Every structure is written in structure tokens, then in C-alpha cells.
Amino acid sequence: MTDQVIDVTDLRRTYAGGFEAVRGISFTVPRGELFALLGTNGAGKTSTVELLEGLAAPAGGRVRVLGHDPYTERTTVRPRIGVMLQEGGFPSELTVSETVRMWAGCTSGARPVGEALDAVGLGKRGGVRVKQLSGGEKRRLDLAMALIGDPEVLFLDEPTTGLDAEGRRETWDLVRTLREQGTTVLLTTHYLEEAEQLADRLAILHEGRIATTGRVADVVATQPSHISFELPDGYHVGDLPPLPELGVTGHELRGRTLRLRTGELQRAATALLVWAERSRVELRGLDVRAASLEEAFLRIAREANGADGTDGADGADMTYEAGVSAEEAQETAA
Structure with missing residues (x-):
């Protein structure tokens, strides 16, 4: 045995x-x-x-x-x-x-x-x-x-x-x-x-x-967690506490929506909420999301697509969810 x-x-x-x-x-x-x-x-x-x-x-x-x-x-x-x-x-x-x-x-x-x-x-x-x-x-x-x-x-x-x-x-x-x-x-x-x-x-x-x-x-731990919210009116990214001190490793701003990446989700989320409370502002659309297996999978799909000269993890994800692969097509032909 x-x-x-x-x-x-x-x-x-x-x-x-x-x-x-x-x-x-x-x-x-x-x-x-x-x-x-x-x-x-x-x-x-x-x-x-x-x-x-x-x-x-x-x-x-x-x-x-x-x-x-x-x-x-x-x-x-x-x-x-x-x-x-x-x-x-x-x-x-x-x-x-x-x-x-x-x-x-x-x-x-x-x-x-x-x-x-x-x-x-x-x-x-x-x-x-x-x-x-x-x-x-x-x-x-x-x-x-x-x-x-x-x-x-x-x-x-x-x-x-x-x-x-x-x-x-x-x-x-x-x-x-x-x-x-x-x-x-x-x-x-x-x-x-x-x-x-x-x-x-x-x-x-x-x-x-x-x-x-x-x-x-x-x-899953190889992927960052994310926090996203709308910047309060009149505020800019620079008005927030220093992002590195929150454990934030990167950020992305689209319009007024700020998306933060962090490997220390609890620390970052807590510090951000404390700042919002002290500043008497509302973080509209607040979304706190831990890392997931889906993100790890999509990263691999994205890297693979990039290597193949194509773009978009979404396309790779749709192919995966549909369950139709080149492998299965090849097996059918064989």
C-alpha cells in the first residue's frame, strides 16, 4: 500500500x-x-x-x-x-x-x-x-x-x-x-x-x-486582494493616507473610481475606513474583495494570451467556461 x-x-x-x-x-x-x-x-x-x-x-x-x-x-x-x-x-x-x-x-x-x-x-x-x-x-x-x-x-x-x-x-x-x-x-x-x-x-x-x-x-495567496470605491467629491488620491503605509501595492483610477491592490486586506481596509470616518466622508460603491482562485486562473490565462499575441483574460475565461478547448477539438478529429 x-x-x-x-x-x-x-x-x-x-x-x-x-x-x-x-x-x-x-x-x-x-x-x-x-x-x-x-x-x-x-x-x-x-x-x-x-x-x-x-x-x-x-x-x-x-x-x-x-x-x-x-x-x-x-x-x-x-x-x-x-x-x-x-x-x-x-x-x-x-x-x-x-x-x-x-x-x-x-x-x-x-x-x-x-x-x-x-x-x-x-x-x-x-x-x-x-x-x-x-x-x-x-x-x-x-x-x-x-x-x-x-x-x-x-x-x-x-x-x-x-x-x-x-x-x-x-x-x-x-x-x-x-x-x-x-x-x-x-x-x-x-x-x-x-x-x-x-x-x-x-x-x-x-x-x-x-x-x-x-x-x-x-x-490563491499569489494574487492580491482589492478594494474599490468612488473618491469623495473634492478629494483626490493624494488626499488619502499614504498608500504604502496602508499596505497597498498598486492602484488604478478610472474616472472617480479608485481600485487598490493589497496583500494585507484587513490592514488596508481598516485604515481606509478609519480615515473615512475621521474625514466624515462616504466611500460610495465600496467593494472589499479577497483574492480568489478565479483571479489566479485568469492571471495564467492572461499571461498565456499575452504570450500568444492575443489580448483579454475575459476571452480566455469565456472559452474555459464554455468547456470547448483546442484539446477537445483535436481529440474529436483524432
Whole structure:
């Protein structure tokens, strides 16, 4: 039994025509950890996860899951992992219970059908045909299939796509419970808040390489917090207390709106509010915002776009949220 449940070293994947989707990445995931793979446009995360699941052989490097090669030792690895794909593709005419029962028949040590459905909130939908389920309910069914064998390692590919806010939170609670029980989870998601809420560590990929990796708090800490407000009438930036003394590392003025960057949010916000109170002025539109994973991701996207000669983190963000990448287009062509 190794503490490193997933061990990836210099992993590479190449498609027909020589397109290299994964370009020598390395990371480990210890037992009981939730590790998130995020990706900018053409990142390579889908290609990476498929190698971890044993769906294809790497072009180079080494991957081990539970101490085994997931491709050449698939019969050993497969019974011990659960996989939730972006879309399950189950027969539409079967009922929910029939679908789970069919899947359980192909799974070693499958849990009872009712237990699997209750775990994902479908306990009362067992008699409904798959084609009659909502998009969110189909995602719940996909998750039930991934959990049917009580896996040691769980691969979740966009687990909450199509779920409403309540369903997403319930799924998060379930994933947290699984992690607390010792299940190792590898997550891919387009919801940055989801990764920030669930992950112990993460890696952000760009063009087949890892752009940054580490604990979520450490990745977020690389970004500044922000304070923005409208300058009071008759006041200028120079009328404020000296910004360096507030812990402010930079500022931007657009019209009358001032935006401050700081690595010491509490100190800066407190000093600013004390100044406003003593000066008897109102800071209209005051917005105090801590650093976030979204900002870290957008910085990487912005830097990547700048390197490519394009402009705008917003465009990169829209591509990411849409879930359409050069990587996926290449895989479709292949």
C-alpha cells in the first residue's frame, strides 16, 4: 500500500499528426486527498485524465494508480476505481433502477441499488425512465454509477454540470463525505468556485504543461486582494493616507473610481475606513474583495494570451467556461 495513490512522472500524450496534448507533466496525489485539474484553452486535462483511467497508453513518461499501470494492468486497477464521465450515455428506455442494476451486475462488490440511488438523491426516482430525467438528474445518475463499487479512487469529470445551486451543494457535501471516509478524488471542473471549495491541492494546466500547482490557499495567496470605491467629491488620491503605509501595492483610477491592490486586506481596509470616518466622508460603491482562485486562473490565462499575441483574460475565461478547448477539438478529429 503506497501513500501516493496517483503518481505521474513526465507524462506525455501525442495524437495522430503529431499533436502533443500532454507535454511532460508530473504530480502525485496521496491517499484521501482531493486533487483538482484545471485547464486553460487547450490545456490537456481531458487527455491526462484518460491516461489515468487507463483508456489509452501514454506516449512517454510513467503513470501509476494504486501502484499499478492503469493501462497494462487494467484488470487490477479498474475494480478499485470509479469514473464519472461528462456524459454517461445510458440506455434511455431503461428505468433508473434498471440502469443501476445493470451496471451493478458488471461491478465487483457493488453496493445495493437503493443505497446507491439514495446516496445521490435519486431514491424516489427509481421507476422513472432515463430519458425522462432532467439534465441534473442524469448527472446524479452518472455519479451513482461511479460510486456503485465503493471505489478507492474516484475520477469526477465535471460532476455538477447541469445541476441547480441546491444540487451542486448537495453533491459537494457528498464528495466531502467520501473524502473524509478515505476516498481519493481527482476532479476536473469548469466551476472555479467548486475547485476552491473542494480541493486540497490543484494543478492548472496550459498547453499540455503545468502552469502552477500547490495547495489551494497557496495558489490563491499569489494574487492580491482589492478594494474599490468612488473618491469623495473634492478629494483626490493624494488626499488619502499614504498608500504604502496602508499596505497597498498598486492602484488604478478610472474616472472617480479608485481600485487598490493589497496583500494585507484587513490592514488596508481598516485604515481606509478609519480615515473615512475621521474625514466624515462616504466611500460610495465600496467593494472589499479577497483574492480568489478565479483571479489566479485568469492571471495564467492572461499571461498565456499575452504570450500568444492575443489580448483579454475575459476571452480566455469565456472559452474555459464554455468547456470547448483546442484539446477537445483535436481529440474529436483524432
